[in-house]
Amino acid sequence: MLNKENVLEVLKDVIYFPKGDNIVALNMVDNLMVKDDAIRFDLVMEHANDPKNDILVNGAKRTLTEVFGEVNIEIKVVEEKTALSKVKHIIAVASGKGGVGKSTVAANLAIALARANQRVGLIDADIYGPSVPMMFGTENERPAAFEKDGKAVMMPIEKYGIKLLSIGYFVDANRPLIWRGPMATSALNQLMNDTLWGELDWMVVDMPPGTGDIQLTLAQQYNVSGAVIVTTPQKVAFADVLRAAMMFKEEALQIPIYGLVENMAYFTPSDMPDKKYYIFGKETGKGFADQLGVPLLGQIPITEKIAECGDAGTPLALDADSPVTKAFDKIAQAIINKDNG
Ligand SMILES: Nc1ncnc2c1ncn2[C@@H]1O[C@H](COP(=O)(O)OP(=O)(O)OP(=O)(O)O)[C@@H](O)[C@H]1O
Ligand SMILES: [Mg+2]
Numbered sequence: 001m002l003n004k005e006n007v008l009e010v011l012k013d014v015i016y017f018p019k020g021d022n023i024v025a026l027n028m029v030d031n032l033m034v035k036d037d038a039i040r041f042d043l044v045m046e047h048a049n050d051p052k053n054d055i056l057v058n059g060a061k062r063t064l065t066e067v068f069g070e071v072n073i074e075i076k077v078v079e080e081k082t083a084l085s086k087v088k089h090i091i092a093v094a095s096g097k098g099g100v101g102k103s104t105v106a107a108n109l110a111i112a113l114a115r116a117n118q119r120v121g122l123i124d125a126d127i128y129g130p131s132v133p134m135m136f137g138t139e140n141e142r143p144a145a146f147e148k149d150g151k152a153v154m155m156p157i158e159k160y161g162i163k164l165l166s167i168g169y170f171v172d173a174n175r176p177l178i179w180r181g182p183m184a185t186s187a188l189n190q191l192m193n194d195t196l197w198g199e200l201d202w203m204v205v206d207m208p209p210g211t212g213d214i215q216l217t218l219a220q221q222y223n224v225s226g227a228v229i230v231t232t233p234q235k236v237a238f239a240d241v242l243r244a245a246m247m248f249k250e251e252a253l254q255i256p257i258y259g260l261v262e263n264m265a266y267f268t269p270s271d272m273p274d275k276k277y278y279i280f281g282k283e284t285g286k287g288f289a290d291q292l293g294v295p296l297l298g299q300i301p302i303t304e305k306i307a308e309c310g311d312a313g314t315p316l317a318l319d320a321d322s323p324v325t326k327a328f329d330k331i332a333q334a335i336i337n338k339d340n341g
Contacts, residue, residue, distance in 0.1 A: 002068050004034045010067045014060045023060065030078070038072040039064060048079040083153075084192060086199040087121070089225040089339060091258070092218060094248070096240030098209035100232045101263035103131040104310055105300070106206035108317035109228070112325070112332035114161045115317075118201040121156065121163040123191055125218060126208040127184040128177050130168030136160070137313020143169055143195075154195045160318060163200065165191050181213040188214055192222065211247045219253045225339065226258040228297065228331075231288055233265055233280035238288055245292050258297065258335050260289040265299035273323070276301070298331040300324060 011029055012022045019026055023043070032041040043060070045053050057075050064073055079085065093106040103126070110122040124132035133139045136159045143165060144155040156163035167187050171177060179187070197203070205224075208214050218224060227248045231241040241260075248255040262285025267277040278284075289296035300306070306324060309316040317328045 002034060002037065002039075002071065004032055007032065007034055007039055007064065007068075010064055011060065014056070014063050016056060023056070037070075038074070039068070040074040040076075042076050042078045044080050045077050046080050048077050053077050082193060083195055083197055084203070084222070087197055087203045088201050090203045090205060090218075090222055091335065092125075092205045092207055092215075092224055092227040092248075092255070093230060094207040094215065094227055094244050095209060095230040096211060096242070096244035097231070097237050100209075100230050100237060101300070102209070102230045103135060103206050104306060104315075105228070105230045105261050105263060106204050107132070107135045107310070107315045108324070108328045109332060109335075110162050110202075110204045111160060111315050111317040112328035113202050113204070113336070115329065116332050116336060118332075118336070119199060120161070121165075121197055121200045121203045122206065123203060124164075124166030124168060124206050125188055125191075125214055126206060127167050127179060127187050127214060128208055130166045130171075130177075132164055132166040132206060133168040135310050135313060135315060136162075136164055138164065138169075139313075141169065148196075152194065154191075156195055156197065160315075163197060165195055167191065185213050185217040188217060189221070211243055215244075215247060219248065219255055224255045226256045226335070228258050228261055228335070229292075229294070230261050230263055231285065232263055233278075233284035233288075235280075235284075238291075241288060242292070245294070257292070257294045258338055259295035260285065260292065261297050261300065261331060262286075262288070263300045264302035266301050268301045268303060268323075270304070295334070297334050298327045300327055 008024055012024045014023045016023050016026055023029055028044045030042040030044050061073050093102050095102050110120050114120045124130045138157050138159055141157050143157055145152055156165045229241055229245055231237050245257060248257055265285055267279055268275055285299055286296050306316050316322055317325045319325055
């Protein structure tokens with residue numbers, strides 16, 4: 001007889017081989033409806049657009065038809081709800097080079113996005129040298145952890161309206177972190193997946209320097225909407241920037257690059273706020289962006305204030321009157337527009 005119970009019984013014969021169990025036991029059958037001669041349900045898959053899903057869908061249809069005959073079967077593949085399923089965009093702030101200001105740009109960009117009424121999270125993917133706790137003055141905070149559905153989950157720290165998480169909240173900030181590659185990627189996965197992020201428009205990811213395991217893990221395992229590449233105007237920086245950009249563009253990853261941010265683009269003395277000294281040339285950043293074929297999203301000056309504010313836990317973009325804030329607002333707006341256009 002065609003009813004819900006019997007359909008579920010039959011679906012227990014459909015095995016999902018990658019996980020070695022049947023689709024009912026694996027909780028992959030959702031919203032089952034059985035009516036007259038019709039069967040309808042959602043098949044919950046890790047990735048909704050994996051071409052291999054069809055094999056499983058067809059297998060399920062065949063198994064049901066064998067038992068119930070010519071019934072009307074409708075199976076909709078839906079993506080598994082994860083900690084990140086209510087996060088609209090993941091944006092990676094990256095550079096091939098260390099110390100160019102990735103973390104500074106990530107923190108101030110997060111604040112500028114929040115000012116533009118976006119819901120924002122900032123995750124510190126620099127497992128080896130975390131900087132988010134200090135930049136947000138939250139070194140002494142510890143994320144709350146509890147159990148949900150038998151799994152340990154964390155709550156992000158909230159500051160200036162931004163949800164933050166960093167490995168730095170769990171380790172001694174003054175001790176260098178020595179991890180083997182797999183440990184570092186598993187730490188990143190925990191920060192991403194075992195956290196109650198809730199609804200976010202943007203998850204800004206502060207990347208470690210280079211093009212290593214962490215970068216690959218993020219690019220391959222997560223649905224990254226785009227990358228912001230940070231550079232300084234020195235010519236020696238460009239080779240590294242190019243390498244980072246190439247990684248994202250690579251065929252297997254195909255992550256769009258929102259554009260380039262030229263940090264430390266010019267110097268403005270505090271007593272002459274209208275002067276701009278382009279020590280490394282005025283068009284250097286633009287030239288880099290042109291060579292990469294991406295937009296130059298903005299130029300950030302080198303000023304003591306940026307470093308001071310970073311150290312004090314109050315990113316400069318919180319100060320509505322600072323010209324630096326206007327630069328970050330412009331970058332945030334360009335990214336928002338890009339994603340809506
Ligand atoms: N525009 C700027 N003006 C002045 N100081 C800056 C500027 N941008 C960054 N800094 C300072 O330079 C240092 C390095 O910046 P930051 O930590 O953001 O770089 P990073 O690329 O994230 O480094 P890492 O590769 O170590 O992660 C910090 O002390 C920061 O305060
Ligand atoms: Mg950094």
